[in-house]
Every structure is written in structure tokens, then in C-alpha cells.
Amino acid sequence: MEKFVYNRPVNEGVTLVLKIDAELNRCLTKAATLAQRSKTKEATVRLSDHLANFEGIAFVGNRTSTK
Structure with a gap:
């Protein structure tokens, strides 16, 4: 699996809407x-x-590490 690396400013990309408690x-x-x-x-x-x-x-x- 290719490792995800965030390298863009927050104001670029898509907007995600989610509901949290x-x-x-x-x-x-x-x-x-x-x-x-x-x-x-x-x-x-x-x-x-x-x-x-x-x-x-x-x-x-319960997570599966990439490392």
C-alpha cells in the first residue's frame, strides 16, 4: 500500500462535511x-x-499499522 503524505495547504482540495458528537x-x-x-x-x-x-x-x- 502506498503511504499517504499530506503536503497541500488546507485551502486546497475538497471540502468534507461530517457530523461529530x-x-x-x-x-x-x-x-x-x-x-x-x-x-x-x-x-x-x-x-x-x-x-x-x-x-x-x-x-x-483496533488499527493496522503501516510500519
Whole structure:
């Protein structure tokens, strides 16, 4: 499997709309604040990192590493 590497600015590409629950929103907001990023940038960085490091996910906590 080819490794995914994020290398484009957030304002390029496609827009993705998703619904998250209140707890996930709270965690994302906290992480974005700590990193001094917008929630959109924080979500993009985290999704990019996950896709670069994990080949698959069956459910939360059960991941297949690419390394």
C-alpha cells in the first residue's frame, strides 16, 4: 500500500462535511486550541497523520499499522 503524505495547504482540495458528537467536538476544540490551529486545520493534521501511520481501522482502538 502506498503511504499517504499530506503536503497541500488546507485551502486546497475538497471540502468534507461530517457530523461529530459533542464529546469529540470538545476534544477537537481543546486540541486545536492547544496547537493554536483552527479546528479544520487540527482535524486535517490529525486525519493526515492517522492515514500516514495506519493502514486500516476495524473500530476505535483496533488499527493496522503501516510500519
